[in-house]
Amino acid sequence: MTVSLVLLLCGAASAQTGRGSQPAAESADTGSIQGRVVRPNGSPISRPVKVTLRVLKGDKSVIFTDTEGVFNLSKLAPGSYTLEIEADKEQNFEALSERVQIYGNAPTFVMLYLKEHVEAKEKRDSNVVSAGELDQKVPAAALKEFERGARAREDGRLDEAVEHLRKALSIYPEYLKARNDLGAYLMAQGKLEEASEELRRATEMDSKSFNPHLNLGIVLIQQQKFREAADVLEKALTLDPTSAAARLYEGVALLGTGDSRRAERELSAAYESGGSQYALAQFYLGRLYAERGERALAVRAFETYLRDKPDAANAEKVRAQIESLRRP
Numbered sequence: 066m067t068v069s070l071v072l073l074l075c076g077a078a079s080a081q082t083g084r085g086s087q088p089a090a091e092s093a094d095t096g097s098i099q100g101r102v103v104r105p106n107g108s109p110i111s112r113p114v115k116v117t118l119r120v121l122k123g124d125k126s127v128i129f130t131d132t133e134g135v136f137n138l139s140k141l142a143p144g145s146y147t148l149e150i151e152a153d154k155e156q157n158f159e160a161l162s163e164r165v166q167i168y169g170n171a172p173t174f175v176m177l178y179l180k181e182h183v184e185a186k187e188k189r190d191s192n193v194v195s196a197g198e199l200d201q202k203v204p205a206a207a208l209k210e211f212e213r214g215a216r217a218r219e220d221g222r223l224d225e226a227v228e229h230l231r232k233a234l235s236i237y238p239e240y241l242k243a244r245n246d247l248g249a250y251l252m253a254q255g256k257l258e259e260a261s262e263e264l265r266r267a268t269e270m271d272s273k274s275f276n277p278h279l280n281l282g283i284v285l286i287q288q289q290k291f292r293e294a295a296d297v298l299e300k301a302l303t304l305d306p307t308s309a310a311a312r313l314y315e316g317v318a319l320l321g322t323g324d325s326r327r328a329e330r331e332l333s334a335a336y337e338s339g340g341s342q343y344a345l346a347q348f349y350l351g352r353l354y355a356e357r358g359e360r361a362l363a364v365r366a367f368e369t370y371l372r373d374k375p376d377a378a379n380a381e382k383v384r385a386q387i388e389s390l391r392r393p
Contacts (some may be wrong), residue, residue: 094142094143094169094170095139095140095141095142095143095169095170096141096142096143096167096168096169096170096171096172096173097137097138097139097140097141097167097172097173098118098136098137098138098141098146098148098165098167098172098173098175099137099172099173099174099175100116100130100135100136100137100138100148100174100175100176100177101130101133101134101135101136101175101176101177101253102114102116102130102134102136102150102177102179103134103176103177103178103179103253104178104179105178105179105180110130110132110133110134110179112132112342112343112344112345112374112377113129113130113131113132113374113376113377113378114129114130114134114150115127115128115129115150115151115376116128116129116130116136116148116149116150116177117148117149117150117151118138118146118147118148118149119146119147119148119149120144120145120146120147126138129376129377129378130378131378132345132377132378132379141167142167143167143168143169144166144167145164145165145166145167146164146165146166146167147162147163147164147165148161148162148163148164148165148175148177149161149162149163150162150177150179153342157342158179158180159179159180161177161178161179161180163175163177163221175221176221176223176253177221178218178219178221180219203237203240204236204237206236207233207234207236207237207240207243208233210229210230210232210233210236210243211229211230211233211240211242211243211246213229214226214227214228214229214230214233214243214246215246217229218250223250223253223254224254226250227247227250227251227254230243230246230247230250231247234247239270241267241270241271241274241277244263244264244266244267244270244277245263245264245267245274245276245277245280247263248260248261248262248263248264248267248277248280248281248284249264249280251263252280252283252284252287257284257287257288260280260284261281261284261285261288264277264280264281264284265281267281268281268297273304274304275301275304275305275308275311278297278298278300278301278304279298279301279308279310279311279314281297282294282295282297282298282301282311282314282315282318283314285297285318286314286317286318286321289321291318291319291320291321291322292318292321292322294314294318294321295315295318295319295321295322295324298311298314298315298318299315301315302315307338309334309335309336309338309339309342309343310335310339310343312331312332312334312335312338312339312346313331313332313335313339313343313345313346315331316328316329316330316331316332316335316346316349317332317349319331320349320353325353325356325357328349328353329350329353332346332347332349332350332353333346333350336350336369341373341374344369344370344373344374344377345370347366347367347369347370347373348366348367348370348379348383350362350363350366351363351364351366351367351370351383351386354366355386355390360390360391363390364387364390364391367383367386367387367390368387370383371383371384371387
């Protein structure tokens with residue numbers, strides 16, 4: 066199995082969005098937005114997200130991110146805009162609205178952090194927080210820096226958030242949640258070596274903590290260290306066997322190692338447990354079946370993907386592949 070299957074998750078983009086594309090040239094009196102949508106802890110999303118841009122007079126335009134959350138909006142008149150993301154149907158994340166200011170002949174960089182729905186957060190925390198994390202007696206000064214970092218993250222000030230977490234860890238080096246979140250923030254900044262170092266330390270501090278294992282697995286996939294990623298994510302699944310996210314990334318890692326049978330099992334399980342939120346698993350299954358020559362299964366997987374995500378950034382390419390697979 067070739068590693069090309071991983072590229073959609075880890076940076077591939079359409080001609081309109083993503084890091085692989087170049088922003089359109091701006092005239093002297095227009096600006097642009099170069100944005101990214103990430104999970105609450107700064108880790109990548111695993112599916113395209115609809116972003117609505119509104120101006121004060123009520124006009125709007127809609128764009129979809131790529132599957133890593135990246136989006137570009139160009140040729141914007143200077144002024145005040147609002148970026149909006151709707152709550153997802155599965156009620157995992159709440160609606161988001163953020164004001165941005167556009168300046169002429171200059172890009173505006175925006176990081177949009179999804180806000181986890183209260184009920185979803187309570188359910189997740191009950192599954193993935195280890196006893197070691199709950200038992201930590203965090204000094205007040207370290208906790209204060211952590212909370213400052215969380216607020217900075219929510220406001221999109223990622224560099225500042227990283228600095229606050231570093232301060233928290235200088236006060237209390239065993240602060241597990243701060244160590245995990247620092248790794249996730251560094252991953253969001255593209256600092257993969259630093260992120261993996263922090264997350265490895267977190268997994269060493271508490272071998273039963275789920276989040277650091279999941280985040281480390283994601284970083285290792287982005288570094289194309291697929292064998293190691295698969296091992297780490299397998300450990301994550303022993304800690305939380307119900308995690309659809311861990312199964313999705315485990316499937317991607319296994320594709321990178323060439324273990325298509327196990328990858329098929331994990332990707333299928335991710336979709337079965339996570340539903341349409343994890344439609345990306347069906348895309349990878351489609352590619353897997355197509356490479357095996359199992360055309361009927363590939364078509365069915367791709368059609369399921371498009372049914373769940375009809376406006377996906379790669380929808381036209383997937384439709385073209387379905388047509389190709391149906392030809393004698």
